[in-house]
Amino acid sequence: MRSFEFPIEAGHIQEFKRAVGDLDASFDPDAAAPPTFMVAADRYDPDYDRRLRSDRSWPPVAPESGSGFHAGMVFEYHRHPRAGEVLTATVADGEEWFKQGRRGGQLRFREIVTTFVDADGQLCVTARWINVRADNEVRE
Amino acid sequence: MRPEVGARHRQVVAEGLTRTQLVAYAGASGDFHPFHHDEIYATTHGFDQLFAHGMLTMGITGEALVAVFGPEGLDRYGADFLKPVWPGDTLTTELVVAAVHDDGSVDVEISTTDQHGTQVLRGTATGRLAGD
Incomplete structure (x- = not known):
């Protein structure tokens, strides 16, 4: 488990809105975060490895490493954060489950759960990143 | 969109997705995985070309949700x-x-398809429709 601060910046929201198709999004100092904006907290995660880092070679995650693929995502909104807030993100391992693959073999699904709380300690958003990879290990 | 079971909303959320938009999303999200901006890396690892982040597809689809919620x-x-x-x-x-709940919130099923009719994203959402 790890925690870091995620400042919700109006310019970042504008940039994100344009990137997801609202091409003419204007700067709004009081903007509400778009539905999937919490994923951009990764920018502030010191352990995030999908970026250039001085302490690692690039690229850090190759398919042959068996790290799997991003299969899905779920956001639960307890309150929609707005520009100007600073949230605390806490990342933890979630549930793990297995399914039979269509081509035989077993698929392992694993959740990474990030909770975002505001300055008053109130839960704003829960995000569940679901990763999948072929599982070749024999389980008990 | 009306809060009635079976009511539909259909929206073109991306027309001719560009590589530039993928790069813009990498910058905005912070996800610089080379599958999504480095054509040589993607083809070297078995793909025909680079491809969009799943989260970009989810974010683009989210524009339709914002339109109704x-x-x-x-x-x-x-x-x-x-x-x-x-x-x-x-x-x-x-x-x-x-589904329409007693508190006025609704459940919607989400499907995003490409120009060939292939479903690329499937999902669900719950919330209160805008103006309701």
Whole structure:
């Protein structure tokens, strides 16, 4: 488990809105975060490895490493954060489950759960990143 | 969109997705995985070309949700990424009301398809419709 601060910046929201198709999004100092904006907290995660880092070679995650693929995502909104807030993100391992693959073999699904709380300690958003990879290990 | 089971909303959410938009999303999200901006890396690792982040497809689909729920109307939004989305793809999202709850919130089923009719994202969302 790890925690870091995620400042919700109006310019970042504008940039994100344009990137997801609202091409003419204007700067709004009081903007509400778009539905999937919490994923951009990764920018502030010191352990995030999908970026250039001085302490690692690039690229850090190759398919042959068996790290799997991003299969899905779920956001639960307890309150929609707005520009100007600073949230605390806490990342933890979630549930793990297995399914039979269509081509035989077993698929392992694993959740990474990030909770975002505001300055008053109130839960704003829960995000569940679901990763999948072929599982070749024999389980008990 | 009316709060009635079976009510539909259909919206073209991306027309001819560009590589530039993928790069813009990498910058905005912070996800610089080379599959999504480095053509040589993607083809070296078995893909025909680079492809969109699943989260970009989910974010683009989210524009249709904002259109019907407003910017703060969602309680939940979940999606599965079914197929890769490629540069040049045109994406259409369809929302269908699956349930209406006593508190006025609705459940919608989400489907985003490409220009060939292939479903690339499947999901569900719950919230209160804008103006309701």
